[in-house]
Amino acid sequence: MNVCSLLLDQWISPVVTGDRPPPTEQFTLTPVTNNTAVMFGGYTDNGCSNKLYMISFTKTSVDILEVHNPGESVQWPKERYGHSSVLITTSSGPHLLVVGGSTVYDAWLLDINKRKWKELIYLPVNVTYRYYHSLLVWSVTPTTNWIIEFGGSDYTTYSDTAVLELRYTSDNDWSTSVIPLDQYQDQLRRRILSDWENLRTEKQLQIFQDCLQLQRERVFYQEQLQKEIKEKEQIQQDRDKEQQQLLQKKAILTQQLDDATTLLEQAEKDKSCVKLEDYEKLKVKVAEILEEKTLVEGKKQIITEDYEKLKLKVAELLEEKEEQCLKEKQIIIDNVQNLKTEISEKDKVIAKLTSQVEEQSQNEEQIITG
CATH class of the missing domain: 2.120.10.80 (Kelch-type beta propeller)
Incomplete structure (x- = not known):
């Protein structure tokens, strides 16, 4: 090689x-x-x-x-x-x-x-009964190619030209047709205008679909955001309720502790009036109340810390969701703008090609009439 x-x-x-x-x-x-x-x-x-x-x-x-x-x-x-x-x-x-x-x-x-x-x-x-022939491809539009076939043999020598149109269809398939040479210019003009018009329609449809998708996503994110806000608010309400219950329980325990302490102090002053057994029971009761009060205060501290963390998490979540929604919205807006720009460029190409085809047709008519 x-x-x-x-x-x-x-x-x-x-x-x-x-x-x-x-x-x-x-x-x-x-x-x-x-x-x-x-x-x-x-x-x-x-x-x-x-x-x-x-x-x-x-x-x-x-x-x-x-x-x-x-x-x-x-x-x-x-x-x-x-x-x-x-x-x-x-x-x-x-x-x-x-x-x-x-x-x-x-x-x-x-x-x-x-x-x-x-x-x-x-x-x-x-088109098919040939060998030793030549092929040339011309990309007429993004979906249409013209295959120009010339010469070749099939036990006899060919000197003619055949034009095969090969189109890529919307359902991911191919269609074929033969372009008669006497209809070459007319078919070319029609195909250019038709394909570019279809392409523009598809782009406009894509823009419309993107806008609908943007609206759906916006509604979806808003619903999700509201749902999460309600869930966090419910959690916050439950935390507030639990904290209120703990405060009430703490107040009761504090009152019980104060009462027991008062009795204990009074017993210390007048031990002769209180039996030793009752005095020991009273001391045990005071110790139990102190221990329970300590547990309640510890639980309150944990709930308070969790509550503060939850508030921070809710704020971060809301900020993150809002930022994500804005980013995706901007991406879709950019895509829509790019599609509009592309359609504008394609329109310019259509106008230019149409002008060239019409000018060429006029020149051919002048040559024929001349």
Whole structure:
């Protein structure tokens, strides 16, 4: 294998790794990116081939990966040589279009990313019954490509031109049609205006849907925010109620402690009036009340700390939700603005293309009448 480096203006013999194909001729090698290409078909010592290779290039090496045919479980084109291929670029990724070839008369489209073939049917014989022909792709709009086919053979030599329209539809499928050469200009003008108008309608619909989504999200976040606020308020009310109950219990215990302390002090003054057994019981009672009071005060302290933490958490949560809502709102607003800008640019392109087509049509009419 030899590769010509256009930058260095010289041929190099790179290091080849991976699945090296056998000596092959009359195959197609179609560039996909600056350093990748797709090789399909050709003629080998064993006859026609329908093997598919993904090739990656570096400055000094070539890596080749064969994509194996799974068999009858999937669609796969038959062996061929002398066919033609072009790269079709769509929003769903790059596709390889293969038309004609010796011993077969059909057309196939390969989704390069998914490595999946699809046969294009219902094409006229003047498109598919060719080999040694040339293909040229013209991207008319983002969804429409015109494939210009010229020359070739089918036991006889062709010198005519065929124009195949390949459209990527909204349901992720493809449609094909042949453009008569005598309707070339008219069909071109109609297709440009139609596709760009559809694209503008889709963009406007997208803007409307984004606005609706923004409103739904705003309502959703507001409802969630109100729900969380109510939940936090309920928790706060429960905490307040529990704290109030503890304060009441503390007041009762304080009163009991004061009464017991008074009795204890009185007993200390007049031990002769109180039995020793009653005096000891009174001391135990006072100790129990003091212990319970300590527990109540500790629990109150915990509740107070939890209450303060809860207030901080509620404030942080409200701030976080509000900030998140504002960010998402701004993202959608930016997307809507970008879509509006894109539609405006597309409108300018439509106007320019329409003007060019009309000017060209007028020039042709002047030439004909002249």
